[in-house]
Amino acid sequence: MQGPVCPVPLRHDEQIVLGHGSGGSMTHNLVRNLFYAAFDNAPLLAGDDSALLDLPAGGRLALTTDSHIVAPLFFPGGDIGRLAVCGTVNDLAMVGARPLGLTAGFILEEGLLIATLQGVIESMRLAAEEAGIRILAGDTKVVERGKGDGLFINTSGLGWVPPGREISGKNAQPGDAVLLTGPIGDHGIAVLTARGGLALESDVLSDVAPLNRLVEALLSSEPEVHVLRDPTRGGVATALNEIARQSGVAIQLDETGIPVNPCVESACELLGLDPLYVANEGKALIVLPEARAEAAIKVLRSLRYGEGSVQIGVVRAGPAGRVLMRTAIGGTRLVDTLAGEMLPRIC
């Protein structure tokens, strides 16, 4: 869930629309109005990718959940199974937690082919193996034809944060550097490409990947990391806005420094999308003292899934809660949170 924004009251007779699932400000508003109001507790309201619980013996437990509804189920570079494992593994990694185990809850639609389910489970098995995590508990429900969409998967994750790690969206400080582990928008564009009916053909593969080993290696050589966040729904722009708000700082980006694969760039131009708002599933934003940026990038580039790491910006004292971008032509523009839905059912 996301950090504090000013909630706009919801009307009782309002209906859920796709934008409520965008991960942007409509989602924030729904979550703040309904969920935070009802389930008012510190670990939830912290607004990080996993909730944290102190352990009497040292360290903390991290707990997170994600439901996956991506359409189609299979897309270039991945499928809902790999996504379900990686999404939750990454939410644990983003608070510095070592994954202890996952749960998997399946909602199947009557008529789903067993072979499809088998393919998805095989992907989950491989992704779990790659991440070194076990799926410890599961549940299977079936809904009638027309009451679901093939297959939805919820994965919840449990992890352990070693003592001394204090990674949170609220810890960005003026003078920090903002790093990104590679080019943006691959996942969103790959899923779009996989949907029929779009005049779009591309060779873009989803970047969906488990980042826990990369994070663990980074933290062992650069323990001073302040913030980690994976820019999924709502993209880099929304994730950075969350961090800026949680920490009460400004983040200053440089447009020319943000890596975008040429195929993603041309697909975005064609579709009128801004890659800053397109979902990633195998990238991390890293905030740490600028003095450590170069060393961190060197480590990251030596690691799988970190080869394309670069610095994309810096943290400033103000304007608090804002993300600003120096554009390629020398101006400065405000980079806002995604409002409604841009690409529904991307994860």
Added chain:
Amino acid sequence: MQGPVCPVPLRHDEQIVLGHGSGGSMTHNLVRNLFYAAFDNAPLLAGDDSALLDLPAGGRLALTTDSHIVAPLFFPGGDIGRLAVCGTVNDLAMVGARPLGLTAGFILEEGLLIATLQGVIESMRLAAEEAGIRILAGDTKVVERGKGDGLFINTSGLGWVPPGREISGKNAQPGDAVLLTGPIGDHGIAVLTARGGLALESDVLSDVAPLNRLVEALLSSEPEVHVLRDPTRGGVATALNEIARQSGVAIQLDETGIPVNPCVESACELLGLDPLYVANEGKALIVLPEARAEAAIKVLRSLRYGEGSVQIGVVRAGPAGRVLMRTAIGGTRLVDTLAGEMLPRIC
């Protein structure tokens, strides 16, 4: 998930049918063929209501997950929100775990009324308060109209099992007594009643309730409990078959001793249902040494949700894996696991 049964191979071109979600032998078979084969690890394969992880500092962590797809969302005595909290709290309680926190993953269908969602969340809040548990993490996704059914909720739960508690479906022993905390079938019949189109009117309320305080109080005075299980999907018959199989024992029931509310009994007669297979959401089966049965029943009857506790059977050495019932007219019949789907979308 459920304990070992002999899996019948699935064909690749087979399709998912409602019976795969019944909680009975079709569900077992799907789980064994696909999930256990892919995610082969001891805590998962233990087949109890929560997976258990050893803690270095003593005790164990319990992890469980459940997706809730009940239709309709509101029914006499409860709703999907109360069900989602209680179902997962009870899965933790059934391994003797004290709940530490829940996660909640929502899949909303476009067009759902905010007021409906608000009502459900308020129920979750009240149930969590009653159980003394916090909802620590959440996720919200939205699917297009016609790709869901109003609202599905996954809840996953984390709990702590104090050192010394060894409660598992595999621990039933010959000479144990089988207790039940009250009359059966209320939840299933209440949900059926709430569905339009059935020539059925009744005053039956769902028994949906959090059992963690009852279990905690029982265990503090009767620590020798061997097995706890909540007879949800598939009912008491399926839950007892799971225990008989996991422990390699026989369970002998006495038909006249199994409590059924008169309204539930007449609804079951009308619909041709056997209450032994109808879901409960606020009852527990308790297996413990027969010498402790009377004292345990006394404790249970003094507790909320335990007022109707009785002994319903005993554990015998064999025939291993079987549940037998002495019928009201003096014969003995085999009580089998639920096969396919009897009442779809009951939880």
